[in-house]
Each structure stands twice: as structure tokens, then as C-alpha cells.
Amino acid sequence: MLSFFKPPAIRGGVHATEHKEATANSPIVSDFPLPCKLYLPLQQHVGKPAEPLIKVGDQVLKGQLLAYSQGLVSAPIHAPTSGLIIDVNDYPAPHPSALPIRTIVLATDGKEQWQKKTLVVDPFALEPEEISLRVGAAGIVGLGGATFPSAVKLTQGRRNKVHTLLINGGECEPYLTCDDRLMQERPKQVIDGIRVMLHGLGAAQAIVAIEDNKELAFIAMQAAAQSYPNISVIQVPTRYPMGWDRQLIRYITSKEVPAESRSTDVGVTMHNVGTAYAVHRALRASQPLISKVVTVAGGAVGKPMNVELLIGTLISEVLAFCEVDSEKTARLVMGGPMMGEALPHSAVPVVKGSSGILALTATEIKSTVEQACIRCGSCVNACPAGLLPLEMMSRIRNNQLEAAVGFGLKDCISCGSCSYVCPSNIPLVHYFKYASGELITRQQAQHKTEQTKRLMQDRQARLERIKKQQEEEMRQMQLAKQQREQAKAQAEAIS
Amino acid sequence: MINCLKLNSSPHARRDSNIRAIMQQVLFALCPATLFGVCVYGWSALFLFIITVTAAVIFEAWCLQLAGKAVKTSLQDYSAVLTGWLIAMTLPPYAPWWIGVVGAGLAIVVGKHVYGGLGQNLFNPAMLARVGLLIAFPMEMTTWVESQTLFSQALPSFSESLRITFIGMDNIDAVSGATLLGHVKTELSQNHLLPHSLDGLFNIPDAWLGLMRGSLGEGSLFLLTMGGFWLLHKGILRWYIPVSLLGTVFILAMLFSVYDSSHYLSPMLHLGSGGLILAAFFIATDYVTSPNTPVGQIIFGIGCGVLIFVIRTWGAYPEGAGFAVLLMNSVTPLLDHYIRPRIYGRDNKGKPLEVVD
Numbered sequence: 026m027l028s029f030f031k032p033p034a035i036r037g038g039v040h041a042t043e044h045k046e047a048t049a050n051s052p053i054v055s056d057f058p059l060p061c062k063l064y065l066p067l068q069q070h071v072g073k074p075a076e077p078l079i080k081v082g083d084q085v086l087k088g089q090l091l092a093y094s095q096g097l098v099s100a101p102i103h104a105p106t107s108g109l110i111i112d113v114n115d116y117p118a119p120h121p122s123a124l125p126i127r128t129i130v131l132a133t134d135g136k137e138q139w140q141k142k143t144l145v146v147d148p149f150a151l152e153p154e155e156i157s158l159r160v161g162a163a164g165i166v167g168l169g170g171a172t173f174p175s176a177v178k179l180t181q182g183r184r185n186k187v188h189t190l191l192i193n194g195g196e197c198e199p200y201l202t203c204d205d206r207l208m209q210e211r212p213k214q215v216i217d218g219i220r221v222m223l224h225g226l227g228a229a230q231a232i233v234a235i236e237d238n239k240e241l242a243f244i245a246m247q248a249a250a251q252s253y254p255n256i257s258v259i260q261v262p263t264r265y266p267m268g269w270d271r272q273l274i275r276y277i278t279s280k281e282v283p284a285e286s287r288s289t290d291v292g293v294t295m296h297n298v299g300t301a302y303a304v305h306r307a308l309r310a311s312q313p314l315i316s317k318v319v320t321v322a323g324g325a326v327g328k329p330m331n332v333e334l335l336i337g338t339l340i341s342e343v344l345a346f347c348e349v350d351s352e353k354t355a356r357l358v359m360g361g362p363m364m365g366e367a368l369p370h371s372a373v374p375v376v377k378g379s380s381g382i383l384a385l386t387a388t389e390i391k392s393t394v395e396q397a398c399i400r401c402g403s404c405v406n407a408c409p410a411g412l413l414p415l416e417m418m419s420r421i422r423n424n425q426l427e428a429a430v431g432f433g434l435k436d437c438i439s440c441g442s443c444s445y446v447c448p449s450n451i452p453l454v455h456y457f458k459y460a461s462g463e464l465i466t467r468q469q470a471q472h473k474t475e476q477t478k479r480l481m482q483d484r485q486a487r488l489e490r491i492k493k494q495q496e497e498e499m500r501q502m503q504l505a506k507q508q509r510e511q512a513k514a515q516a517e518a519i520s
Numbered sequence: 521m522i523n524c525l526k527l528n529s530s531p532h533a534r535r536d537s538n539i540r541a542i543m544q545q546v547l548f549a550l551c552p553a554t555l556f557g558v559c560v561y562g563w564s565a566l567f568l569f570i571i572t573v574t575a576a577v578i579f580e581a582w583c584l585q586l587a588g589k590a591v592k593t594s595l596q597d598y599s600a601v602l603t604g605w606l607i608a609m610t611l612p613p614y615a616p617w618w619i620g621v622v623g624a625g626l627a628i629v630v631g632k633h634v635y636g637g638l639g640q641n642l643f644n645p646a647m648l649a650r651v652g653l654l655i656a657f658p659m660e661m662t663t664w665v666e667s668q669t670l671f672s673q674a675l676p677s678f679s680e681s682l683r684i685t686f687i688g689m690d691n692i693d694a695v696s697g698a699t700l701l702g703h704v705k706t707e708l709s710q711n712h713l714l715p716h717s718l719d720g721l722f723n724i725p726d727a728w729l730g731l732m733r734g735s736l737g738e739g740s741l742f743l744l745t746m747g748g749f750w751l752l753h754k755g756i757l758r759w760y761i762p763v764s765l766l767g768t769v770f771i772l773a774m775l776f777s778v779y780d781s782s783h784y785l786s787p788m789l790h791l792g793s794g795g796l797i798l799a800a801f802f803i804a805t806d807y808v809t810s811p812n813t814p815v816g817q818i819i820f821g822i823g824c825g826v827l828i829f830v831i832r833t834w835g836a837y838p839e840g841a842g843f844a845v846l847l848m849n850s851v852t853p854l855l856d857h858y859i860r861p862r863i864y865g866r867d868n869k870g871k872p873l874e875v876v877d
Contacts, residue, residue, distance in 0.1 A: 036864070041533060121527050199533060271864060283873035284865035290875045344522060351522045362533040371522045383532070384522070391534040394593065397639040399539055402812035406758075411861040415812065433863045433870075441531030448537045455529035 034276045037409040038264045039442045041199045041363065043238065047329040048322050049202040053210055054332040057346060059137075063337030064116055064374035065091065065102050065129040070166040071173045072098030077129060083110045086140035088313055091129055094161065100174045100377075101164045103313040104131060105335035107138040119340070119359055119373040121366050128374075131337065148221045148308040153183055156225030156308070163307035164314045164377070168299030169193055169268065170360055172378035175300055182226045185289035190228045191277065192219055194235040194242065194298045195261060195268040198361025201381045203318040204298045206331045208235070208242035212249035215298050218305030219256055222296060231256045233298070234273055238263040265363060266440040270295040272409055284436060299380070319343070319379055324386035325353040334375050340382055341371040355387040363441040396449040404443035404453060410436050414443040414453045421460045426467070429460055437461075539638075543598035545756050549747030550605060550802065556743050557613065557736040563681030565613035565736050571685075572611065572620035576604025579625050583633035599638050603627050606646035606802060610795060610842070611653075613736050615660050617685050622657075623649040643849045644809045647842045654842070664699050664734060699734050701793055701838035704785060734793075741797045748801030760817035761810060761824075762800045768825025769796060776833070784833065796828065799841035809849045816852075816859040823848045 068074035075092035079085060085104040092102040109132045115125035148156060161176030182190075196204040208215060219231050233250065235243045237260040250256040261267055261276060271282045273295065280291045288294060299318070306312045315336055322329040327348030334343060340357070358365040359379055375382070404414035412433040420429040434457060443453040558566045580600035584591045607623045630652075631645030632638070654661045676684060751757040769790050776784035790796065795803075804810060804824050811820050824844045831840025862868050 039535070041535075275864075281873060282865055283875055284863065285872045286865070286875055341522065349522070354522050356526075356528070356532055357522060358530075358532050360530075363531040365530055365532065367527045367530070367532065369523065369527060385532055390528075390532050391536070392528070393538070396539055396597065397637065399542075399599075399639045399807050400812055401542070401807040402758075403537075405812050405861065408861075409864070411863045413812070413856075413860060416856070432860070436863050436866070439530070444529075445531050445533060446535050446537070448535075448539050448542055450534065450538070452529055454531065458529060 034279070035262060035264055035267075035272065035409075036411065037407050037442060038266060038272075039407050039445050040263065041265050041445060043263075044200045044322065045202050045205070045238070047326075048200075048320055048331055049205055049239075051330060053203075053206050053318055054330050057332050057334055057338070057343075059106065059133055059135055060335070060338050060342055061133060062111075062339075063105055063108075063131045063133060063335060064339065065105070065131065065337045066116070066118060066374065066376060067092050067102060067127045067129065068118075069102070069172065069336070069376040069378065070100040071171065072096065072100070072177075074127065075099060075102045077113055079110050079113075079129070081110055081113060084108075085110060085131065086138050088142070088315060089140045090313075091131075094164075094174075098174055098177055100166050100176075101162065101313075102129065103164055103315050105315040105337055106131070106133050107136050108133040117370075117373050119366075119368060119376055119379070121369065123369045123373060142311045145309060145311050149224055151224075153225050153227050154180075156221060157183070159308055160225065160304055163303070163312070165300060165303045165307060166314070166377050167297060168303060168317070168377065168380070169297035170364065170378055170380055172376075175296065175304070178294060178296070179222065179225045181287070182228065182289055182294040185287075186292070187226060187289050187294045188229045188292045189278065189294075190219065190223055190226055190231040191270070191273060191293055191295040192231060192233040192298055192301060193268050193270070193273060193295055194233050194239070194246065195273065196239070197236060197263070197265045197267040198363050198365075198381070199265075200322045200383055201320045201361050202322075203320045203331050203380055205239045205242050207302055207318055208239070208298055209245050211302060212242075212245040214305045214309075215301050216246065216249040216253065216256060217309065218301035218303070220253065221304050221308050222301060223255065226294065228294075229255065232277055233258040234261045234267075234277060235259070236261055236263040236267055265442065266409055266438070269409060269438060269440060314377060317375065317377065317379065319375060320381040321347045321349075321383075322381065323349075323354075323358075323383040324389045325350045325355075325384040336375060336377060338375045339371070340368070340373055340375060343375065343382055344371055344384060349384045353386050354384040355392070356383075356385045356390050358383040358385060363445065364439065391450075393450050395451055398449055398451060401448060403446040403448065407442040407446045409440060409442060410438055412437060414457075417460075418451060418453050418456050421456045426460050426464050429457075430464070434460055434464075539597045539599070542756055543602050545751060545754055546602055546802070547598065547605065549750045550609070551747075553740050553743040553747060554605070554609065554736070556740045557609075561613035561736065562676050563678050564676065564684045567681060567685040568611060568613060568615060568617065568620050569605075569608040569736065571617050572608040572624050573601055573604035575621045575624035576600045576607070576628050579628035580633075583629060583637070587633065587637060589637070594638070597638070600628060603632070603645050607649050608736060609798060609802075610646065610650045610735050610738075612661060612664050614663065614684050616687075619653060619657065619660050623653050626652045639808050641808055642853070643846050644803060644806050647803060647845045647849075651842045651846060654837075662702070664702075699738075699793070699838065701832060705838045708783065735795065738793075738795050738798065741792060744797045744801065748797070751801065757801065757805050758814070758817070760814050761805045761821040764818045764821030765800045765804055765825045765828075766791065766796070768822045769829050772826065772829045790829070790832070795839060795841045799824070799828070799845060803841070804845050804848070809845075809852060811852050811855040811859065813856070813859050813861055816855040819855060819859070820848050820852065823851065 073096040076095050077092045079091055087104055087107045089104045090101055091104050094101045111132045112130040116128040117123040118126035157176045157179045165175045166172040194204055194208055223231050233246055243260055247258045250258050270288055274288055274293050275281050282288050282291055303314050316333055318331055318333050320331050357368040359368055361381055398415055408414055417429040417432045417434055437457045439454050441454050577600050581591050584594050604624050607627055627645035627649035631643055631648040632641045635641040770787045773787035773790040777786045811817050827844030827847055828840045831843055866872055
């Protein structure tokens with residue numbers, strides 16, 4: 026009876042059509058032809074953009090540092106192959122806006138000449154701080170899509186004394202299978218990366234959570250983790266958004282991360298399996314993050330696959346390699362269909378955060394006319410965060426953004442579950458993203474007005490002060506003059 | 521290079537569902553009970569049904585045009601058909617044609633489009649129409665005829681039925697009578713006590729099969745319940761409102777009938793009579809006019825149940841489902857304002873949870 030009152034472990038969410046069959050059962054393709062040019066944006070992570078070290082005309086080697094990390098939250102960029110730097114300039118970013126972003130352009134020379142590698146040492150002989158440093162120096166960011174610098178997360182975890190490292194092998198986004206394939210094909214390397222991260226964190230145990238639709242990955246990972254009692258591999262139900270760290274933490278540890286706090290506050294930190302693999306490469310082979318397994322899928326893709334790509338490869342080349350039918354492509358998406366970003370064109374590069382490239386057909390995106398909200402409450406049931414999407418939407422439509430905040434706008438994680446289930450085809454997430462952006466703009470405007478007001482007041486006060494000062498000086502001068510005249514008159518009188 | 525200039529926010533996938541499909545499922549769930557009703561009440565019931573639904577669609581088209589909305593695409597969502605259908609289900613089957621037309625007009629124009637159309641109305645349009653008709657035309661709305669066994673010879677013929685619907689009944693008193701709840705109310709007011717006054721009037725199997733006097737949709741409770749279960753199975757309804765509503769009526773009726781069975785109807789009689797099943801599965805559960813959180817829906821259901829029981833037992837009207845649903849509809853915005861799901865990482869008041877290690 027008590028368990029009846031316990032809150033359900035998984036709240037909300039949807040079971041989206043998986044579409045994973047096309048790519049889940051074929052091995053990762055690693056013979057993608059070397060592109061002629063690679064485009065390396067200086068901002069491929071959360072935080073400050075990297076600062077270039079090289080100049081146009083420099084000859085660089087594979088793995089060489091091209092741009093160093095700036096500030097506390099940032100990540101460096103390395104040369105994915107050897108070649109010539111031909112430009113450092115603004116190029117379209119892999120973002121819905123495709124706005125120009127500072128980018129290093131590398132003309133490859135086809136020699137694949139590695140830079141002299143630093144000596145590989147046993148990572149377990151290193152201090153935990155040194156692990157963070159090396160992970161940071163390798164330019165590793167969260168490869169689940171958040172692209173938060175991993176070194177910063179490891180350091181935060183170590184400082185907060187986390188006890189559990191949660192490894193997200195959920196891959197709850199439809200279509201994507203790159204983590205699945207990585208776990209199936211390179212489980213030993215992933216587990217090794219997890220061990221290194223555990224060492225770097227000083228955490229007691231690691232739990233690898235894999236959705237129960239990835240049976241083979243689960244078996245492979247379990248076999249690889251067998252000899253390490255501090256790493257357990259478990260299956261979790263297949264339900265989107267299982268990969269939301271807070272959802273997974275509650276499901277596994279039955280602890281809820283308080284709002285406005287970090288997961289490290291409950292002693293847990295979460296990393297992605299792709300990140301663990303990158304950590305393994307960085308520490309065991311001293312290879313920075315220069316390539317990435319990407320799922321290329323969708324109805325318009327002739328040869329869907331998981332392919333290992335160098336960072337900076339143009340998406341147009343990837344699409345050509347996978348025989349994408351441009352006629353059938355109704356939408357290009359970078360990432361998964363639930364949270365990925367639509368791209369206006371394919372002349373943008375693959376970046377560290379690219380987990381998938383989807384070329385979706387019109388039937389797949391089911392873009393139909395928006396209808397009236399019938400208050401069916403599907404979105405309320407689907408929301409994993411416990412919000413009321415329909416109420417937020419109706420407030421935002423009437424420009425009552427503060428009221429929408431009252432319904433929990435700031436706790437929205439943009440997972441897309443509400444839009445996915447809406448029978449009226451209302452782009453709920455679009456409203457929420459708009460409102461969040463608008464609120465920030467308004468806050469900034471408010472801040473600016475206040476600042477201006479303060480400056481004005483200061484100026485007024487200053488002028489007042491100067492005026493008073495001048496008057497005072499005037500008064501004194503007149504006083505002095507009077508005294509002088511008086512003295513003069515007295516002197517004259519005496520004489 | 522591929523250009524896809526029409527950009528959209530994520531998600532880029534959607535579930536296969538739309539308003540039209542939902543409405544179709546509801547209509548499908550209503551079909552068996554409606555067909556049955558037509559069979560036991562004859563052609564007149566069918567005429568009235570067709571007139572009401574057609575009128576609802578015409579009023580909808582007219583309102584959509586006035587509002588400058590896309591008439592054709594909006595009509596295709598079947599919401600007007602469902603409203604008309606539900607009104608027809610609550611009308612006495614031999615009511616004259618204009619009752620159906622006035623009802624459809626009340627529901628679509630006053631109950632729905634005055635508020636701004638689909639999804640904007642405060643009250644359930646079908647119930648608003650029914651209650652409006654009941655108050656304005658009490659005679660026509662309470663002339664209940666005897667139902668007949670399936671395909672019985674006693675049913676009026678096609679031409680007779682046309683006459684009943686379009687001109688009126690000649691010998692009203694010969695074929696009509698009170699519904700069970702109406703009968704009980706009259707008898708009790710004359711101090712005739714219950715078990716006696718029900719003699720030979722009511723047996724539970726008849727009620728569940730639908731062989732009782734009543735409106736078209738009060739007919740076969742069995743078929744209506746099956747329809748309700750179908751919607752639950754399809755995930756279109758959630759159990760909160762039907763279970764809390766029926767449960768409340770059942771428990772209240774049980775308590776009172778145990779206390780004094782000569783004045784209070786037994787729970788099975790309550791469940792088996794009037795429009796309770798129709799209301800529990802098809803009317804109170806209307807998405808637009810019911811709360812959108814589970815707790816809110818349970819409170820809504822309990823409220824409807826209590827009001828139905830109170831009106832049936834002590835009110836002036838024998839059946840209270842319509843009034844009860846309308847009254848609770850007016851509480852829905854309040855319920856939605858105060859009852860909200862708990863946000864992840866926050867307590868019920870919206871404050872962040874305490875950090876516990």
C-alpha cells in the first residue's frame with residue numbers, strides 16, 4: 026500500500042516511434058573519404074569560444090592544438106588531420122540561424138601526419154586533478170549533445186565529492202544509434218573510459234544505464250564491465266526523455282535533484298558513453314577529440330549508417346556519401362528529432378556536439394496545420410517536469426510571459442514531449458523557447474534602463490555637487506573680496 | 521547542397537493523432553448505443569437524431585464563416601457532429617423536430633462559438649443545450665415513450681414516425697409515461713414508499729439492456745459502458761472522471777439506502793437509470809470543460825457525483841446529470857488554477873526541494 030503512494034519513478038514522457046532499425050544493426054563505417062577542407066568553428070561547446078593559436082598559412086599536424094581554451098568554461102580545438110590553415114574567418118554555424126561564426130579552415134594534405142604524441146602513462150598513476158587537466162586539454166565536451174566541457178564537470182564532481190558516476194547509454198532520441206553501436210563495438214574502451222573518469226572524480230561507483238531496447242549493447246557492456254565490481258550495467262525502460270539527467274537520477278537513485286541545484290548536490294554526476302569513449306582515447310592514446318561517430322538517418326537517406334567523421338567535415342559531403350535524396354528531404358536536422366536543431370542548408374560542418382544528421386521526409390515530420398487547443402491534457406501527461414504546457418502556451422499567446430513563468434516556464438527542459446503528443450499540432454516548445462528568449466531580452470532591456478537611470482541620477486548629483494561647490498567658492502571669493510575691501514577701507518581710514 | 525529554408529522548432533517528429541481521429545473514436549464508441557436506441561424507439565428517433573446532427577453542422581458552418589475561419593477544415597474535425605450527436609442522445613426520442621434544431625443552435629452558437637469556438641467554451645455545449653431546452657420547453661422535454669422490444673410491431677411505422685417528428689403526437693398520454701426517476705419522485709411526493717412504488721417497474725437486467733423509458737442515449741447502459749471502455753482502452757479517456765463520478769454516486773446511494781431504503785433508491789437503481797452512464801463516460805469527460813490534471817479530474821468527478829445525487833434525491837428535477845456537469849464546469853477554471861502537478865525538484869508550493877544527502 027505504501028508503494029501506491031510513492032511517486033511514480035518515471036513521470037511523463039512519450040514512447041516515440043524508434044526508427045532505429047535502419048542503422049542499429051550495421052557496424053560503424055570508418056572509411057569516410059578525407060574531405061579536402063575542414064571547417065572548425067571556434068565555439069563548439071558551452072562557454073567562451075576558443076582563441077586561435079595559428080595564423081593563415083601555417084602548416085599543422087594531426088592532433089595539433091589550433092585554438093586554446095579561454096576562461097574557466099571553454100574547450101580547445103585540435104587539428105583533425107594534417108594540412109594547411111587557409112583561413113580564419115566567419116562561416117555559417119551549424120545552427121538554425123546559420124549565422125556566421127569564427128571558423129578555422131584547414132586544407133587537408135592527405136598525409137594524416139600525427140604530431141609527436143606525448144608520452145602515454147598509466148592514468149591510474151596520475152593524480153585525479155591531472156585527469157581533469159588532460160580531459161580538458163583534449164577538448165572533450167559532453168557528447169550527449171549538451172557540449173558542456175567535461176573537465177569542468179569532472180572537477181565540479183570531485184569538489185562536491187560525488188559518490189556515483191551515472192553513464193547515460195539511454196540514447197532515448199529516435200533514429201540515433203551511435204551510442205548503441207559504440208557500446209556494441211567498443212565496450213572495453215567505453216568501460217575503460219568510465220574507470221578513468223571514476224578515478225578522476227574519486228567516486229565510489231559507476232552505473233551505466235542502457236534502455237531495454239538495446240539488448241546487444243547491454244550484453245556487450247555487461248561482459249566488458251564484469252571484472253570491475255564498482256561498475257554496474259543496468260537496463261532502464263525505453264521511454265523518452267530517459268536521457269534527461271534528472272529523470273535518470275530519480276529513476277536509479279530515487280533521489281530528486283532540487284530545482285535551481287546541480288545533480289552533484291545529491292552526489293551524482295552524469296556523463297555520456299560517447300564522452301567516456303573520448304576520455305579513453307585521450308588518456309590511453311593521447312588523442313584529442315578530433316572525430317566522432319555520427320548517425321546519418323531519415324527517410325531521405327539512401328544508405329543510412331553510423332559513420333566516424335572528422336570534426337569539421339561539411340554536412341553536404343556526409344549527405345552525398347550516404348546518398349541522400351535532396352528532392353525528398355523536407356527537413357535537415359542536426360541531432361535527434363526530439364531536441365535536434367533544424368538546419369537551413371547543408372553547407373555547415375560537423376561539430377563536437379553532432380550526434381546525428383537526419384534528412385527527414387515530409388511524411389516523417391508530419392507537418393500539418395495547427396488547430397485549436399482542445400485542452401485534452403495530453404501535454405500535461407507527457408511533461409516529465411510536471412508543467413502545464415497548455416496553460417503556459419495560452420499565456421504566452423497573450424504575451425503574459427510572467428504568468429507563463431508562474432506555470433513553470435523556467436523549469437521547461439525543451440524535451441519536446443508535449444509537442445510530440447499534441448493532437449492539435451501546436452508547436453508548444455517553440456512558444457516556450459520564444460518566451461524564454463524574450464524574457465531574457467526584456468530583463469536585459471530592464472537592466473539597461475535601470476543602468477541608464479542610475480547614470481542619469483549620478484550625473485544629476487554630480488552636477489548639483491559641482492554647482493554647490495562653485496557657489497561655495499563664489500561665496501568665499503566674495504567674502505574674501507569684501508574682507509579685502511574692508512581692510513583696504515580701514516587702511517585708508519587710518520591713513 | 522541541400523536547402524531546407526522552412527525551419528521549425530524541435531521536435532521534428534509527431535505522434536499520429538489529431539482532433540479528428542479522437543472525435544471519430546468517440547463517435548465510434550457512441551454508435552452501438554445509438555443504433556440500439558434507434559431500434560427500440562423506431563424511425564422517429566432516427567429522424568430526430570439526423571435533424572439534430574445536421575442542424576449542429578449547419579450552425580457550426582455558419583458560425584465559422586461569421587468568425588472568418590476556414591469552414592471546411594474546421595468542420596472536418598467532427599466536433600460539431602459529436603455535439604449534435606450528444607444532444608440527440610439526451611432528447612426524448614419522440615420530441616418534435618424543432619427541439620433538435622433549437623438544441624443544436626443553443627449548443628453551437630451560445631454554448632461554443634460565443635466563447636470563441638472550439639476549445640474556448642466554459643460549459644459543455646450539449647449539456648447547456650439540454651438544460652436550456654428543459655427549462656424552456658418542459659412539456660416536450662419530458663414526454664417519454666415506452667421503448668419496445670427490438671423490431672417490435674408496436675413501433676410506429678415510417679409514416680407515423682414522420683408525423684410524430686414533424687407534426688406531433690396525437691395520443692400522447694396513451695404511449696408516454698414518466699421515467700423511473702420521475703416516477704419515484706412523484707410517488708415519494710405522495711408519500712408512497714419506495715419498495716412498493718417500484719413494484720414491477722424496474723428490474724436491473726432491463727435497464728442494462730436498455731428496455732426502459734428514457735431518452736435515446738439513456739437506452740442500453742451495457743452498450744454505453746462498452747463504448748466507455750473502448751475509449752479508456754484507446755487512451756482517449758482516462759479513468760479519473762468516470763470512476764470518481766460513478767463511485768461517488770454509488771457510495772452515496774449505498775449509504776442512504778442502507779439508512780432508509782423506503783425513501784432512498786438503491787445504488788444499482790441509481791447507476792442503472794437516467795443519463796448517469798452517458799454523463800460519466802461521454803459528457804463529464806469532455807476535454808474542453810473538465811480540469812486537465814488527474815487530481816483536478818477526480819475532484820471534478822466527485823463534485824459531479826455529489827451534485828447528481830443531491831439533485832436526484834432532494835431537487836425539483838428527477839434527473840440532475842446536466843445541471844451537475846454544468847455547475848462543475850464552472851468550477852473547472854478554479855480547479856485548474858489551484859490544482860497543479862508538482863514540478864520536478866520543487867515542492868507542491870513551487871519552492872525548490874531541500875538538498876538531502
